[in-house]
Amino acid sequence: MGLITLSDHLHDIAENSVNAGAKNVTIVVEETSETFFFSVEDDAGGIRPDIFEKIFDPFVTTRKKEIRRVGLGLPFLKQAAETTGGYVRVETEFGKGTKTEVLFYKSNIDCQPVGNLPQTFLVLLLNGGIEWHIKRCYNSSCYEIDTQTLSKYVGQLDSPGKISLVSDMLEELENSLIEEEKI
Numbered sequence: 001m002g003l004i005t006l007s008d009h010l011h012d013i014a015e016n017s018v019n020a021g022a023k024n025v026t027i028v029v030e031e032t033s034e035t036f037f038f039s040v041e042d043d044a045g046g047i048r049p050d051i052f053e054k055i056f057d058p059f060v061t062t063r064k065k066e067i068r069r070v071g072l073g074l075p076f077l078k079q080a081a082e083t084t085g086g087y088v089r090v091e092t093e094f095g096k097g098t099k100t101e102v103l104f105y106k107s108n109i110d111c112q113p114v115g116n117l118p119q120t121f122l123v124l125l126l127n128g129g130i131e132w133h134i135k136r137c138y139n140s141s142c143y144e145i146d147t148q149t150l151s152k153y154v155g156q157l158d159s160p161g162k163i164s165l166v167s168d169m170l171e172e173l174e175n176s177l178i179e180e181e182k183i
């Protein structure tokens with residue numbers, strides 16, 4: 001298995017929203033030279049109180065047995081973030097939704113690499129039936145992308161051509177963000 005990256009953690013948390021049946025998911029990623037913060041907010045109905053008490057315990061899951069994974073997303077994330085001096089905070093309102101906020105200190109020697117954020121965004125955007133709102137900042141420069149705007153320009157992401165177009169666009173947005181910071 002490859003090294004887990006901060007982007008993989010973001011993907012895991014956003015996947016929790018998808019699995020819980022979210023219709024709207026808002027992702028914010030704010031990075032500086034020292035820190036990596038992300039939040040994921042959904043309208044998937046919140047976490048059951050009996051589960052919420054135990055979400056950081058390994059192997060707590062409401063997912064069906066035949067599904068690949070086992071309930072390690074949140075415990076792994078908490079351990080990884082706290083090792084760097086950061087945190088994971090989960091707020092949930094049962095019947096409404098959940099917001100998860102995560103901070104990593106990149107300056108800590110044990111911090112995992114950031115990984116491929118544009119690719120993570122792309123994979124998430126390919127989940128049909130969900131309105132994604134993504135904001136990505138590096139220091140004071142940001143870009144935003146959302147399902148509605150995207151569908152206005154390219155329609156449904158239903159062909160390899162369109163997917164690679166969006167992939168290129170995300171790469172370019174990401175590159176120009178990092179470039180701007182170098183100036």
Ligand SMILES: Nc1ncnc2c1ncn2[C@@H]1O[C@H](COP(=O)(O)OP(=O)(O)OP(=O)(O)O)[C@@H](O)[C@H]1O
Pocket residue numbers: 012016017020042044045046047048051055060061062063069070071072073074075098
């Ligand atoms: N955004 C969310 N909305 C509703 N329930 C959630 C949400 N995030 C987590 N949960 C609940 O918390 C449980 C534990 O989440 P966790 O990510 O640790 O494990 P998992 O998603 O079940 O499995 P894995 O992450 O290993 O694939 C989930 O099974 C689900 O019941």
Ligand SMILES: [Mg+2]
Pocket residue numbers: 012013015016072073074
């Ligand atoms: Mg999970």
